[in-house]
Amino acid sequence: MSSQPSLRQHQPCPDKPCVLLHVLFEHAAGYALFALKEVEEVALLLPQVEQSVLNIGKFHSLVRLAAFAPFKSAQSALDNINAVSEGVLHEDLRLLLETHMPAKKKKAALLGVGDAKIGAAIQEELGYTCQTGGVVAEIMRGIRLHFHTLVKGLTAQSASKAQLGLGHSYSRAKVKFNVNRVDNMIIQSISLLDQLDKDINTFAMRIREWYGYHFPELIKIVSDNYIYCRLAKLIGNRKELNEESLPGLEEIVMDSAKAQAILDASRSSMGMDISPIDLINIESFSGRVISLSEYRKGLQEYLRSKMGQVAPSLSALIGEVVGARLISHAGSLTNLAKYPASTVQILGAEKALFRALKTRGNTPKYGLIFHSTFIGRAAARNKGRISRYLANKCTIASRIDCFSEVPTSIFGDKLREQVEERLAFYETGEPPRKNLEVMKEAVVVAELKKQQEKAKKKAKKRKQREKRHLEALAAAAAEERENSLLDTTTETEVRGWGHHCAVHGPARWGMSSVPPSGADPRLALGQRFPNSESAHHQFKTIQTSVTSSFCHKVIIIC
Template sequence: MAGIDYLLFEEATGYAIFKVLIQLDDIAVRMREVQEAAVDASKFSKMVELVSFAPFKGAAQALENANDISEGLVSDYLKSVLELNLPKPSKKERLTLAVSDKNLGPSIKEIFPYIDCLSNEIAQDFLRGVRVHGPKLLKDLQEGDIERAQLGLGHAFSRAKVKFSVQKNDNHIIQAIALLDQLDKDINTFSMRVKEWYGWHFPELAKIVPDNYTYARLALAIKDKSSLTDESLHEVAALVNDDSGLAQRVIDNAKISMGQDISELDMLNVSTFAERVVSISEYRAKLYQYLTDKMHTVAPNLSTLIGEVVGARLISHAGSLTNLSKQAASTVQILGAEKALFRALKTKGNTPKYGLIYHSSFIGKASAKNKGRISRYLANKCSIASRIDNYSDEPSTAFGQILKKQVEERLTFYDTGAAPMKNADAIKEALALSADLADEIEVDVEVDVEEPKADKKEKKEKKEKKEKKSKEDKKEKKEKKEKKEKKRKADDDEAPKKKKKKSKD
């Protein structure tokens, strides 16, 4: 095996080219003396020699080169460094260059065919030694420069990797749906506490107004039940969706209520708590609207098909929209029912038919015997919708609408037997629907734009020339064909004459 001629050392501060003075082989590299030499700076400096060190001009260039190396690409700067510092051998000879990343080797070889790149154990040992003794081998650098450059590049590289599109980002969806679920639990707990606390003063109100949000608003507005009179009808009606009958019942029950009187200090605490419940409920409504808007931006087809909340829960459970799009339809079907699945596999029982998609309205509409079938079909369509949302540049709701229509038709098919839409027809319809908006935009741009007469005349002449040329080509082909047929017939006629002549001879 050929030895290593040069080393390419990629550092946060720049590129360094080292020439190998003492060659090693697979056996020697495992020897204790060689391993100790790699740790000892004085011994290792005799094994390699610095040819050139090309520092980066700034942090931006360092980041650009780091990104290229991570993807196995040769940047223009690295290309110029290799071109200037590596000698070009004769046609038969070849250079061997040690690189740390094996994906970088083929890219270098593509640009420099005479260079063979290695990233084996020997190459890694050499590069490890250079990394350990870098500050001493790279004499132009001061102490601490490499550490500071590595830290800065590490921060810049990480920052660049976690950058995201403001419009298409599913991290906010995951956080929003988690907060929404938490708020639902908290609002329910706090509302029960408000009912129980205020119920000591006005117990009849809980049966008249079962809605938690409305109850908290009424408790906040009424406070002391003795303050309610017939004149308060309009104020109370405004809090119960302008239902005057319900408002009158509240006032009538307040007059004959069996609840105990409450002091001002106690009422102040109840009102403060009720105010907090109202504010949390209002924030929950705003958060739901935010989640709906975000889902229509990030995953419009999935949200159109299965709803914003269920779609957000699927994305959250999968970890991201990309992860959800990579999963098979069978996995999407039972997403959220992992415990039941593994319990069924362990006990050899029936596996679950659905997970999070159970909350979809389609599962609720299906009959008991068809719930499993429609959940399987719905999971298939959810998988398609998530892939379209994740991988399309400008997603629209066209595919989501058609997929939803397909699921509805499948439900009808289970009930009545009416033939549902075929997948090929559905795709055609979705493509036509998604192209409608683009066509409208093009029409708006092109309408009332008249071409100059000279251009029209030129186009007409070109068209005529093209047609004339095509006619001539057809005529020429026809003539050639006729000539070939005549020649073939003549050959066929001559063949029997030749045979007769031979037989006479």
């Protein structure tokens, strides 16, 4: 138990009357220290304060501003509010109290605070007697209501803006939300995985017992529950099993000898006959168990990928399932990172621990980490030693995963190598590498991998830019070819029409749309020109118009 001094509530000082001289108020704009009217007994202040809280004039007669220490920046405000919320005395607050609190009256004066934790920290480090509740709560209510009038130069609008900005910063720093690193999904996944294991085992045993009445020999041949359910659904009535069913049996059991044994057993089985309606129910229930088993496999892969995103070092060290169980038992990855190694070692063995403490027996050596491969590989005399060492490495890995900006499994791989070396040390006596050397090597490898990933991202972006550039060039070239082809086609058709008119004399024209600008209107009607000179004149007009606009297609009709 910590020996923190207890906070006073309403009791006066034993030696001489205590006077509540000052009240500390934490605001988003800074720390404010208010001086109060001197009253011999603190309890006498309560009715006066209650009557004057809503009246600014009366409240000003009881409370005046003694000192105000504004925060220098938004980051400073965030640091101070984090310290206050954790019950830690910040240097800014220490400087304010040491400067403006009366030193000679430390023992007699009371300091009113709103938070009991920060009051305990002030009382322990500076020696001021702090008080919470009662009249302090009423004074805090009045100060909060009239704060912008008590502090000169502070308006209600600026105070509201400071509170809003600090609220956003504090929430953002506390939450630090990242959808890819949410450990709640891991907690739910591992809980669902454990529940599925129990349910699938229960349902499979029910199918074994149910289908065993019809084909009891199958239980001895096949021990795996998932394969048994698939076989029960495939076989159905054992009397219908024949040589044509062998490929399907071999596909399920992956063994030709075992498939032949199932076929032979079905021919000489001592099981009872079964009705079609019973077979329908068995096959339907087998299908449900098979689908649950397949869903469990998908959930296992999901948990593996999620652990690789949230806690890659922990999963690389101890495995995805054991690491997820540690996170689930602790409540979150942050809670697990805050645990000491001694707590991680026995996490999950709380009942055995309390039983041992109650009976004064031996405490357990391991909890959930017993399911890791390291403890199973260690000799009996070394299980306790390797469990302590493994818990230490799990603590380091969880802290790296929790507080690192870019999750990586490099540190987990290096920590796993250390545990392997420790196992070898217990067996052969070969001294392992020091932790400092291994961590330096891991930092170098992590930095190299980070640079490689940056280079890959740059190369990928460069390829995308080049691809977009080539696509734009190809589109421009295609458009240019299309325009050139249209130009050539139009010019060829117009020249062919002129040659036809020169050879065959007067021509009759038809247009696919409105004739070009300057052409004879008779072109649209398909009329015959009186002579070749008139036709030649219209040809020149159309050639000029079509070549410039590329919008009309001439059809030659003789």
